[in-house]
Amino acid sequence: MKLEGKVAVVTGASRGIGREIALGLAKEGAYVIVNYLGNAAKAEEVVSLIKEQGGDAEAIGCNVSDFEKAAEFFNDIIARHKRVDILVNNAGITRDNLLMKMTEEEYDSVLDTNLKGAFCCMRHVSRQMLKQRGGRIINISSVSGISGNPGQANYCASKAGIIGMTKSVARELASRGITVNAVAPGFISTDMTEVLADSVKEATMNQIPMRRFGKPEDVAAAVVFLASDSAAYITGQVLSVDGGLAM
Numbered sequence: 001m002k003l004e005g006k007v008a009v010v011t012g013a014s015r016g017i018g019r020e021i022a023l024g025l026a027k028e029g030a031y032v033i034v035n036y037l038g039n040a041a042k043a044e045e046v047v048s049l050i051k052e053q054g055g056d057a058e059a060i061g062c063n064v065s066d067f068e069k070a071a072e073f074f075n076d077i078i079a080r081h082k083r084v085d086i087l088v089n090n091a092g093i094t095r096d097n098l099l100m101k102m103t104e105e106e107y108d109s110v111l112d113t114n115l116k117g118a119f120c121c122m123r124h125v126s127r128q129m130l131k132q133r134g135g136r137i138i139n140i141s142s143v144s145g146i147s148g149n150p151g152q153a154n155y156c157a158s159k160a161g162i163i164g165m166t167k168s169v170a171r172e173l174a175s176r177g178i179t180v181n182a183v184a185p186g187f188i189s190t191d192m193t194e195v196l197a198d199s200v201k202e203a204t205m206n207q208i209p210m211r212r213f214g215k216p217e218d219v220a221a222a223v224v225f226l227a228s229d230s231a232a233y234i235t236g237q238v239l240s241v242d243g244g245l246a247m
């Protein structure tokens with residue numbers, strides 16, 4: 001197993017892509033902290049599945065966009081496990097609306113969760129990774145952060161911001177053996193995309209060269225690779241997992 005003995009934190013791992021990333025990392029031997037916002041039962045379900053697979057994990061609730069709460073979250077993990085080898089900033093939300101109608105709350109909440117959340121987690125884990133002289137940070141961006149999308153000015157800003165922040169932090173931490181990369185999924189079937197109108201799904205499908213929506217497992221495989229020793233010389237990159245959508 002590629003990740004035996006590693007401690008991994010996956011934010012927003014109670015559902016969707018984060019859940020599959022947690023399962024994928026655990027399958028490779030990592031001990032996984034399954035973070036969630038409010039859905040404790042779903043997070044515990046992920047922990048049970050990991051244990052059934054022969055792995056080990058725990059669920060911890062924390063709003064990662066709260067700077068102080070995120071600090072407590074990482075202090076507790078580091079006090080008990082003595083290390084964090086892998087951080088996956090996956091927690092994310094959408095509050096879609098056209099620019100003309102978008103409220104301040106819709107803008108702020110998306111930027112807070114998607115961009116500030118990733119900042120808080122990287123900020124609080126970086127000291128420990130520097131001490132370890134090693135670590136892997138993988139930030140989940142989106143095809144929307146590369147290409148833009150009508151009705152998603154807030155979401156696209158957060159996901160483009162993730163790419164800039166990834167490259168900046170990658171440059172800061174590279175000399176200490178810490179890699180920082182982004183994964184940019186295309187249209188992946190989860191609760192987030194389930195709510196979209198059929199017309200939007202059809203229009204998106206027509207633009208995907210591979211003519212299928214992605215599965216959470218497609219994204220998890222890329223994250224597991226970037227978290228592994230095989231990806232030791234890859235940093236500051238954006239890996240699209242989108243069936244060719246953003247070529």
Ligand code: NAP
Pocket residue numbers: 011012013014015016017018035036037038039040042062063064065089090091092093113114117140141142143184185186187188189190191192193
């Ligand atoms: P999802 O099914 O809606 O799941 C979102 C997860 O984030 C849940 O586990 C949720 O926890 C958690 N979360 C939300 N706010 C949080 C906060 N403040 N602190 C901690 N956890 C929080 O979403 P998904 O489709 O799997 O998306 C996962 C990531 O991939 C997001 O960053 C999303 O932007 C990105 N992405 C998704 C797609 C797609 O097509 N689905 C495409 C590109 C990028 P609770 O269950 O407790 O609410």
